[in-house]
Amino acid sequence: MELRxxxxxxxxAELRSVRAASEHLHVTQxxxxxxxxxxEEAIGATLFERTPRGLKLTPAGIAYLSEARDILARVDAANRLAHRIASGVQGRLRVGFVENASWSGLVSSALSAFQHSASDVALxxxxMNTPEQLDAIAAERLDGGFCYRFGALPDGFASVPLLEQTVVLAVPEQCALGKNGAVSASELSGLPFIAFPRHVYAAYYDRLISACAERGLTLDIRQEASTETAILSLVAAGVGAALINAANRERPPARVRFVDIDDLSVRLPLEFCYLAQHGNxxxxxxxDLLTAHGNVKP
Known part of the structure; x- marks a missing residue:
């Protein structure tokens, strides 16, 4: 048996005539x-009886008509669903992000634009931090993620470069350093610092320590915390200073000031990373929306 x-x-059944059905379907009688x-042979039941006024459904035909309509309706719905998923307008998208990348600007605008254009996609x-995202993408627990990338991507990955940040000094509000403007790396010597443990993101940690060493600065790390939120809370409590992503300027915490460092820069390239062969x-x-990010207004 086939759908035809x-x-x-x-x-x-609806037109009560083979001739009328032939004209409607453009198929010979x-x-x-x-x-x-x-x-009828496949079912083992007679579906129509002939009457002077045309074809009439038998009781079996009446019952079969209801089920046949339901089957075709479900097939049509399945076809529409498959088409929408294949077109990317319906489905699910799992995206990771480093929190500070989403405070404002391109990332938040891109997410908002995508939700507006694909409202039937479950976003x-x-x-997650960058290493966690890359692991989750490789294991297909995420479809992609906004990562600060250092070094080469793992095999099989691709990315869309988005923007670049640098580091800024975060100090307790009562600290006198930087109240008159930018400071130099040499002025940071002797300050107690709060930093990430190296295992959180070794590539970034090493890049930061190396950049400081190039300016003759050895950070006096007194405390470690695994997230920038935790680091900034310790800065606010007066535990020490920190070198953090300048994206945090978009959500300055109470009792913390951000100070530019005029001779210390660490490139923080933000990219959207994903598996090159994804089929999603x-x-x-x-x-595609990110690639055309010039049309996404931050």
Whole structure:
């Protein structure tokens, strides 16, 4: 049995005529009659009886008509759903992000624009640091992520470069350093610092320590915390200073000041990373939006 058997049957049942169904479907009458006969043989029941006023459904035919309509409706719905998913306008997209990347600007604008253009996509956002995101993408627990990348991507990955940040000095509000403007690296010597443990993101940690060493600065790290939120809370408590992503300027915490360092710069390139061979139309739709990010107003 094929779907055309059901379509022919429904047309004949609704129009009560093989001739009328033939004209409606643009199929010859003998072909329709043969398909109806094949259907009845396959079912083992007579679906129509002839009357002077045309074809009439038998009790079996009445019951079969309701089920046939339901089957075709479900097939049509499945076809529409498959098309929407294949077009990237429906489905699920799992995206990781480093929290400070989403405070404002391109990332938040891109997410907002995507939700507006693909409202039937279930967008799942998961805050993670960069190494966690790369591991989750490789394991296919994430479709992609906004990462600060240092060094080469793992094999099989691709990325869309987005923007670049640098580091800024965060000091307790009551600290006198930097109240008159930018400072130099040499002025930071002797300050107690709060930093990430190296294992959180070794590549970034090493880049930061190396940049400081190039300016003759050895950080006196008194305390470690695994997130910038925790680091800034310790700065606010007066525990020490910190070198953090300048993106944090967008959400300055109470009792913390940000100070520029005029001779110390650490490139923080933000990229959207994903598996190059993904086959996910929803992800591709998002990548296309990011690639054309000039149209996404921060």
């Amino acid at each position: 058997h059901l379509r022919y049957f429904i047309a004949v 003998p072909a329709i009659s043969r398909q109806i006969q094949d259907l 799942e956002l998961q805050p 139309a929803t992800l591709q739709r998002f990548i």
